Amino acid sequence: MDAVLNWTYISLIPPLITLILVLLTRRVDLSLGIGILTSAIVITNGNIGETLSKIWHTFIDLIIEDGWLNTWSAYILIFLALLGIMSAFMSMSGGARAFTSYAMTKVKTRTGALLLSGVLGIIIFIDDYFSAIITPQVSKPLTDKYRVSRAKLAYLVDTTASPIAVIMPVSSWGATIMGLTAPLLVAAGLTHITPFESFLYIIPLNFYSLSALLLMFVVIFTNFDIFGMKKEETRAIKDGILYDNELEEDELPVAYHSSKNALIVPLVGLVVGVLAGMIYTGIKESGSLNPLIILENNSITHALIFGGIIGVVLAVMYYYRFTKQDDNFSSHETWLGFKNGIEAMIGPIIVLILAWMTGELIGELGTGELLGEMVKNSNIEAAFLPAIVFIVACIMALTTGTSWGSFGILVPIAGNIIITLEAPELLLVTIAAVLAGGVFGDHCSPISDSTILSSTGSGSDHIVHVITQIPYAMIAATISLVSFLVVGFTTSTALGLLVMAGLFIILILLIKVLYRPIETTEK
Structure with missing residues (x-):
């Protein structure tokens, strides 16, 4: 039994190797490649032929599913290409420059540019x-104007993407979470609470999402830049270097008028197209008009x-409109x-x-199932469970790279x-954890x-984004x-x-007393 258990724990090694290599080398492609190879070796018990076959079939399965195109992954990749084309033509048409000039008349401070990005998210x-894709496209021209580092923009974008989606019932996340919660409410005897009501109860219990969002506003208004973020922001403010030189794109011609x-x-065409596509596909799949x-x-x-195609078409149309008379x-x-x-x-x-x-x-x-079983088999007091489950979910999502996987495994x-444990009063707070x-x-x-x-849309180096965001995530997590x-010991959401x-x-007071922000020319 012990031998089986020890072998099972080897499933933790590949994700840990990947994370360590990413942080040490800052080469995300190399680190992921080694992580893939290590994972395949463990799965195939070291058989080289089977290892190569496993890697190949894992790649093919991303593109082909049941003999057809895997639309989930393929369409996201196609959309990224469409977004790149759309961004190029919005720049060449002069739209980005004109928008920045307009925004400068409305947003006249660096703090205002940061706030706009956060609120938009x-x-x-x-x-x-x-x-994660739309927010930086609107914000980037303005944050660039005020010398905001791309790492800072990526932080604002990432901080408002998942945390907002997970606490909004009218989101692509909300309905799925309600679906996971519904059978547990029945099993716990909480039939007087509907899945929708349970989601509303969970919102104020999702302390990390709320803390991350509150911390973002603290960062915006106090210029609380620490560790890697302070380095990136100092370079942006003092030298005007917003991102690494190797990330710089080829210069494209820009229309003057x-x-x-x-x-x-x-x-707007992109947003409307995506929303229309979501409504159409939702109605087509369910046959219901219930939002x-x-x-x-x-x-x-x-x-x-659908939205990407509309966005590209409109961007190209404006490009021709403002360049057709330009030699x-x-x-x-x-x-x-x-x-x-x-x-x-x-x-x-x-x-x-x-x-x-x-x-x-x-x-x-x-790996995810192993971490889940560790929680299930632990003999701990019920009051500690929300905190313990929170820690395990943190580790699970960190090592697997998917919050959805953590939800699917850990919620049940x-x-x-x-x-x-017959502690239904802790059910919703544990799900929130x-x-x-x-x-x-x-x-x-x-x-x-x-x-x-988030890093892609913001034009930030990916590893720089991760490293500069971790300290803020750790503060919010603590x-x-x-x-x-x-809440585990008191069952009081208000407390x-x-x-x-x-x-x-306390954090804000400490920042005011101990922290010295980067000097800017902002009044």
Whole structure:
């Protein structure tokens, strides 16, 4: 039995190797590649032929499923290419420059540019992928103008993507979480609470998401830049270097006469197209007009493609509108827009594919199930369970790169532990702990797809984004852990929130007394 147990724990080694290599080398592609190889070796017991076959079939399964195109992964990759093309033409049409000039008349401080980015991320709550891609496209021209590092922008984008999606009932996450919660409510005898009502109860209990969002505003208004983020922001403010030189794209020609609509209209077309696609696919799949059911059954990948095509078409139309009389633009520049747009996304696409392969192999290793069983088999007092489950969910999402995987594995396990212990008063806070830990792991995992999309959309080096975001995630996680302990022992949501607020007040006071922000020219 001990031998079997020890062998089972080997499933933790590949994800740990990947995480350590990423942090040491800052080469996410190399680290993921070694993680994939290590995972495949463990799965095949070291058989070289089977290892190579496993890696190949894992890659093919991302593209082909049941003899057909795997639309989930393929459409996301296609959408990234469309986004690159759309961004190139919005730049060449002069729309980005015109929008910046317009925004400068409305937003006149660096803090205002940061605040706009954060608030925009909160407003776009319908889906984390959607938010991670759209928010930086609108914010980047303005944050660039005020010398905000791309790492800081990526932090704002990532902090408002998953945390908002997971606490909004009207989001692509909300309906799925309700579906996971429903059978547990019945089993716990809480039939007087509907899944929708339970979700509303869970919102104030998701201490990590709330802490991460509150901390973001603290960072915005106090310029609380620490560790790697302080280095990135100092370089941006003092030297005007917003990101690493190797990330710089080829220069594209820009139309001299343009309008902010060349940026706004394609983005609005993209948003409307995606929302329309979500509604259409949701109704088609479910046959219902109920908004929650539509959200639960929509195909976000199909919707992204539909919106992406609309965005590209509108961007190209504005490009021709403002360049057709300009002798500096010809068919060569048009081809350059398509070429550079796609090339700009090649790196992120490769990383995303490697991250997906890593996630699939780690899933096959059973790393998530192992961590879940550790919670299930632990003989601990019920009051500690929310905090323990939060920690395990953090580790699970960090090592597997997926909050969804953590939800799917840990929500049923944690719920059934609570039911077995006959402590239904702790059911919702324990589910909230799983959701909170999953989002934390997403924020800190270099193989998380939402984190990859946040750095991609913001134009930040991916590893720089992860490393600069981790300290803030750790602060929010520490505050959350204390809050989960308080609620576990008192079953009082209000007291948990009060403790969280008190810890934030202490943090702000410490920042004012001990922290010296980077000097800027902002009044």
